[in-house]
Amino acid sequence: MSGAVTVIGSMNQDVVCEVARLPGPGETVLAVGSRTNPGGKGANQAVAAAKAGGSVEFVGRVGGDSVASALRDSMASAGVKTTGLQEVPGVRTGRAYVTVAAGENQIVVDPGANSAWESDAELAVMVEAELVASADVVVAQLEIPLAVVVWAAGSARRVVLNAAPAAELDDELLCRCDPLVVNEYELATVSGAPTRTREEAGRAARSLCLRGAPSVVVTLGAAGSMLARRTAEGVEVTYQAAPQVDSVDSTGAGDAYVGALCAALADGADLIDAVAFATAAASLSVQSPGTQTSYPTREQVRAALAAMPTAHRLEY
Ligand code: RIB
Numbered sequence: 001m002s003g004a005v006t007v008i009g010s011m012n013q014d015v016v017c018e019v020a021r022l023p024g025p026g027e028t029v030l031a032v033g034s035r036t037n038p039g040g041k042g043a044n045q046a047v048a049a050a051k052a053g054g055s056v057e058f059v060g061r062v063g064g065d066s067v068a069s070a071l072r073d074s075m076a077s078a079g080v081k082t083t084g085l086q087e088v089p090g091v092r093t094g095r096a097y098v099t100v101a102a103g104e105n106q107i108v109v110d111p112g113a114n115s116a117w118e119s120d121a122e123l124a125v126m127v128e129a130e131l132v133a134s135a136d137v138v139v140a141q142l143e144i145p146l147a148v149v150v151w152a153a154g155s156a157r158r159v160v161l162n163a164a165p166a167a168e169l170d171d172e173l174l175c176r177c178d179p180l181v182v183n184e185y186e187l188a189t190v191s192g193a194p195t196r197t198r199e200e201a202g203r204a205a206r207s208l209c210l211r212g213a214p215s216v217v218v219t220l221g222a223a224g225s226m227l228a229r230r231t232a233e234g235v236e237v238t239y240q241a242a243p244q245v246d247s248v249d250s251t252g253a254g255d256a257y258v259g260a261l262c263a264a265l266a267d268g269a270d271l272i273d274a275v276a277f278a279t280a281a282a283s284l285s286v287q288s289p290g291t292q293t294s295y296p297t298r299e300q301v302r303a304a305l306a307a308m309p310t311a312h313r314l315e316y
Helices: 041-051 066-077 127-134 146-155 184-191 198-211 253-266 271-285 298-305
Strands: 004-008 012-019 031-039 055-063 081-088 094-101 104-110 137-141 159-162 177-183 215-219 225-231 234-240 312-314
Touching: 004 041, 004 127, 004 146, 004 253, 012 066, 031 041, 031 066, 041 055, 041 066, 041 137, 041 253, 055 066, 055 127, 066 081, 081 127, 127 146, 137 146, 137 253, 146 159, 159 253, 177 184, 177 253, 184 198, 184 215, 198 215, 198 225, 198 234, 215 253, 215 271, 225 271, 234 271, 253 271, 271 298
Parallel strands: 004 055, 004 137, 012 094, 055 081, 137 159, 159 177, 177 215
Antiparallel strands: 012 031, 094 104, 215 225, 225 234, 234 312
């Protein structure tokens, strides 16, 4: 693959604690291990897309601290170009506090420089404008200001929006998302509909297509993912099961999915084939600890595709 992907989003230093079980409200637990590693949904997706074969530019903001140069180096070693990664003096690089237990995680993000962006008018004459306009696929998440996401969506040829963390979206932005990528919780927030079962999630995704989204992908964790897309006849909903694997760390699996999806789309894949490719990538990523280091190469994803269950249509 060699399609051009521009990722506009967050870059964090992740402070990760491994615990036997996640703490409840008001509870203190002791970690069995801890580490720091590069993270941020934007940076993770950029690395995942590059490993999956995309030609990737990352547009983001870091602070003027020592963490920033280490994070920039980690992007370079993964093959991600950082022409649009700017340092904001006097601000701290974003940090995420990640707690991992038995394949599950909880994350709190301190955005720092991820919130420190220029205005639309300033961005329009910066290198960021060219990086967004020239890409085959632009992907954004919601760990940066919504105004920046809206600005990028306005000049991109194709926008993939991963609405994480969850937020309500107006119809104008929704109409630009091809696809919108959400998990069940994010889908409930964006659609305002229940998403507790696969049936409900399919209906909620379909409702977003009827509101104007060209396509919606719902990630379902170990259960795989679902694609709703508008066609000449209405809205078609397809379910892609995931291969059964032992999950050791699901942190950043959604980012592995989105990055691989974008690499496939930028290379000209049809959305349903890109969904299968992304499902395989995410199922590989959960089988080893960490985020960016757990992401598979294009060759590994292609090999895993051989064991992928066949996607099938759902009727609503
Ligand atoms: O999706 C996982 C990411 O979310 C972590 O790397 C953390 O930085 C947060 O942004």
